[in-house]
Amino acid sequence: MAKKTNNSEDRTARVLDKLAEMGNQAIRDIDRNRSPKLSIPVRSLSNVSFNKRRSIIELGSSKQDRTFFNVGMAKKFMQTYLVAQACKQLLDEGKTTSIRDLYYMVKHTIGDSKVNTVDEQAESDACLEDLEVTIDTLREELNLFASNRGAMVGKVTLVDSGDTIDCRRMGSGGYSIPSIVEPDVIQFVEIDADFVLLVEKDAVWRRLNEDKFWKDYNCVLLHGGGQPSRGVRRMVHRLAMEAKLDVFVLTDNDPWGYYIYSVIKQGSINLAYESIRMAVPGARFIGLSAGDKEQFDLPSDDKLRLNKTDVIRAKQIKNYPWFQKKHWQDEINLMLKNEMKYEIEALSSKGISFITEVYLPHKFANPKEMLD
Amino acid sequence: MAKKTNNSEDRTARVLDKLAEMGNQAIRDIDRNRSPKLSIPVRSLSNVSFNKRRSIIELGSSKQDRTFFNVGMAKKFMQTYLVAQACKQLLDEGKTTSIRDLYYMVKHTIGDSKVNTVDEQAESDACLEDLEVTIDTLREELNLFASNRGAMVGKVTLVDSGDTIDCRRMGSGGYSIPSIVEPDVIQFVEIDADFVLLVEKDAVWRRLNEDKFWKDYNCVLLHGGGQPSRGVRRMVHRLAMEAKLDVFVLTDNDPWGYYIYSVIKQGSINLAYESIRMAVPGARFIGLSAGDKEQFDLPSDDKLRLNKTDVIRAKQIKNYPWFQKKHWQDEINLMLKNEMKYEIEALSSKGISFITEVYLPHKFANPKEMLD
Numbered sequence: 001m002a003k004k005t006n007n008s009e010d011r012t013a014r015v016l017d018k019l020a021e022m023g024n025q026a027i028r029d030i031d032r033n034r035s036p037k038l039s040i041p042v043r044s045l046s047n048v049s050f051n052k053r054r055s056i057i058e059l060g061s062s063k064q065d066r067t068f069f070n071v072g073m074a075k076k077f078m079q080t081y082l083v084a085q086a087c088k089q090l091l092d093e094g095k096t097t098s099i100r101d102l103y104y105m106v107k108h109t110i111g112d113s114k115v116n117t118v119d120e121q122a123e124s125d126a127c128l129e130d131l132e133v134t135i136d137t138l139r140e141e142l143n144l145f146a147s148n149r150g151a152m153v154g155k156v157t158l159v160d161s162g163d164t165i166d167c168r169r170m171g172s173g174g175y176s177i178p179s180i181v182e183p184d185v186i187q188f189v190e191i192d193a194d195f196v197l198l199v200e201k202d203a204v205w206r207r208l209n210e211d212k213f214w215k216d217y218n219c220v221l222l223h224g225g226g227q228p229s230r231g232v233r234r235m236v237h238r239l240a241m242e243a244k245l246d247v248f249v250l251t252d253n254d255p256w257g258y259y260i261y262s263v264i265k266q267g268s269i270n271l272a273y274e275s276i277r278m279a280v281p282g283a284r285f286i287g288l289s290a291g292d293k294e295q296f297d298l299p300s301d302d303k304l305r306l307n308k309t310d311v312i313r314a315k316q317i318k319n320y321p322w323f324q325k326k327h328w329q330d331e332i333n334l335m336l337k338n339e340m341k342y343e344i345e346a347l348s349s350k351g352i353s354f355i356t357e358v359y360l361p362h363k364f365a366n367p368k369e370m371l372d
Numbered sequence: 373m374a375k376k377t378n379n380s381e382d383r384t385a386r387v388l389d390k391l392a393e394m395g396n397q398a399i400r401d402i403d404r405n406r407s408p409k410l411s412i413p414v415r416s417l418s419n420v421s422f423n424k425r426r427s428i429i430e431l432g433s434s435k436q437d438r439t440f441f442n443v444g445m446a447k448k449f450m451q452t453y454l455v456a457q458a459c460k461q462l463l464d465e466g467k468t469t470s471i472r473d474l475y476y477m478v479k480h481t482i483g484d485s486k487v488n489t490v491d492e493q494a495e496s497d498a499c500l501e502d503l504e505v506t507i508d509t510l511r512e513e514l515n516l517f518a519s520n521r522g523a524m525v526g527k528v529t530l531v532d533s534g535d536t537i538d539c540r541r542m543g544s545g546g547y548s549i550p551s552i553v554e555p556d557v558i559q560f561v562e563i564d565a566d567f568v569l570l571v572e573k574d575a576v577w578r579r580l581n582e583d584k585f586w587k588d589y590n591c592v593l594l595h596g597g598g599q600p601s602r603g604v605r606r607m608v609h610r611l612a613m614e615a616k617l618d619v620f621v622l623t624d625n626d627p628w629g630y631y632i633y634s635v636i637k638q639g640s641i642n643l644a645y646e647s648i649r650m651a652v653p654g655a656r657f658i659g660l661s662a663g664d665k666e667q668f669d670l671p672s673d674d675k676l677r678l679n680k681t682d683v684i685r686a687k688q689i690k691n692y693p694w695f696q697k698k699h700w701q702d703e704i705n706l707m708l709k710n711e712m713k714y715e716i717e718a719l720s721s722k723g724i725s726f727i728t729e730v731y732l733p734h735k736f737a738n739p740k741e742m743l744d
Binding site for chain 1: 467470472473475476520536547552582673715718725
């Protein structure tokens with residue numbers, strides 16, 4: 001436990017230093033009769049690029065100044081410092097909270113006016129993102145959390161907030177993955193698995209857990225409840241990096257499934273500044289593939305036809321630099337040609353445990369069918 | 373473990389008997405050259421009433437026939453039996469699945485036609501509800517589950533699917549509550565708590581968990597992630613009935629929060645046929661109350677004004693028979709008079725742990741402020 005405390009103190013001290021420096025900088029500016037300003041990295045698409053060598057999406061170096069003596073920026077400037085102050089308070093008191101709470105923490109009526117510091121949560125949320133990227137710190141390191149999302153089961157023992165948790169013995173629900181999985185909160189004690197299988201949906205995860213797939217295949221089984229949360233992505237990243245586990249991703253066969261895979265593999269556009277701590281460049285896509293329809297004789301159905309939004313999204317991701325490999329272009333083209341999408345649950349029409357007994361064993365026996 | 377297996381076998385045998393009887397009845401009708409029919413209790417508002425003595429919402433005795441030899445009913449009749457057949461298969465194989473999977477299990481193209489047995493999940497969902505109420509069996513007993521929702525922490529040790537789980541040692545995320553918490557899946561081993569505190573929101577739950585409220589107050593702390601799922605309701609019900617624990621409910625101060633409390637206490641209109649296994653007639657409402665604004669000097673804010681939907685909903689629930697007690701009429705009237713609503717998070721403007729250190733201790737010291 002000593003190690004945990006040290007880790008936690010290290011992180012807190014490091015982040016508090018950055019926050020203090022941000023405050024000191026404003027004081028120095030004021031002392032020199034200059035308008036206090038912050039240099040904030042630009043988070044728009046124009047400043048995001050795909051690093052082919054490292055295989056992750058990265059934030060570029062463009063920055064924008066936020067100045068206090070500027071009618072258009074003064075309020076945002078104040079809000080950014082209020083958010084920083086609230087985060088400092090959280091770290092000082094060793095407490096965590098939600099971004100909804102943060103909104104209430106920074107919300108005050110200014111003096112005798114009727115003007116509030118913030119009116120909508122969207123304002124404090126945006127300032128938080130600015131703060132994260134400005135001082136290069138994850139929100140989780142600022143003690144802000146989101147809801148628990150996703151679950152994990154498998155041959156992993158970890159310590160979460162001082163409690164030892166054996167993910168082999170977590171009942172039908174598995175270990176609920178918190179949004180903060182930083183090393184000072186969660187330490188791996190023992191990992192006796194060969195790979196990580198991340199599935200998109202909890203219903204599929206439950207089927208695989210009930211069939212004890214993770215026992216037979218010696219893996220760690222996670223789901224993200226749809227688009228994986230930051231906590232789930234960090235957890236997969238840590239398993240991949242710290243325990244050197246391979247990562248396989250199982251999603252629906254539709255553009256959204258492809259994108260979930262790509263977010264795990266190389267990061268997302270919105271959170272490009274976090275790719276380095278989230279992405280798993282070695283991750284592989286295990287299905288469903290557009291070719292699985294024929295191979296596994298899945299039922300045809302007009303309701304499964306790609307709709308307009310699906311087609312637009314498919315064409316969009318087809319143009320992303322990280323989908324330019326030939327096998328990915330082929331995969332997306334085949335889906336567009338078939339004009340069909342498939343949920344993993346469609347496998348259930350072949351039998352309740354078809355996915356455990358036939359589909360996944362086939363894929364693991366034929367790694368050429370996996371896409372990277 | 374022997375006990376668990378027996379329980380499970382008992383339940384399965386009992387439910388399979390009911391399903392078999394449903395099939396046999398159709399066969400008998402056919403043998404007698406009659407049109408097979410099912411008698412299905414009506415689930416609409418007209419057949420729902422509030423039992424004042426038992427303090428729960430109940431389903432009435434109206435039934436409707438669903439006949440095979442009727443052009444308007446034949447397809448639904450077939451679907452109902454297909455759903456029953458799929459449930460039988462699940463029970464026979466000892467497997468559980470989601471209602472999405474169920475939809476795929478019953479979906480087939482009929483013979484050489486282009487007609488599907490079901491086109492939308494809504495159809496199989498409706499048939500499942502019909503089946504539940506017709507054979508008086510919860511969907512969880514038919515081995516159908518929903519996503520895990522909500523979390524629990526506190527002085528409870530239970531066995532979930534054979535794994536012993538100590539809810540004192542579940543890290544920051546707590547024990548994730550499955551949708552199936554029937555006694556054959558989950559057995560309480562030891563409960564050393566004085567009461568149950570159910571909070572609406574996970575962020576508030578997390579605050580209380582981090583502050584170890586459940587240790588100081590010797591309670592079981594649950595959240596339902598908004599409107600509590602069936603699993604959470606069953607869990608609270610079981611804790612209340614089997615361990616005779618008092619139940620307190622903490623929600624936002626708005627019509628939706630009041631309704632969450634009432635669903636825990638006396639059941640919901642939609643699931644009236646399940647009230648008897650879900651409702652906790654002794655549950656008490658601990659806040660936020662409309663009077664808390666003044667008492668705790670919460671910040672005023674135009675954004676917190678009741679909107680049109682809130683007002684309509686408030687007037688609606690004010691008319692429900694189970695909100696006719698004078699203190700509830702006063703409570704709803706005060707909210708309508710204030711024209712304001714409050715999130716629990718609003719307490720954070722008074723301090724991060726204000727809820728743990730001031731609000732809840734005050735309420736427990738002044739039980740008269742709680743509503744039942």
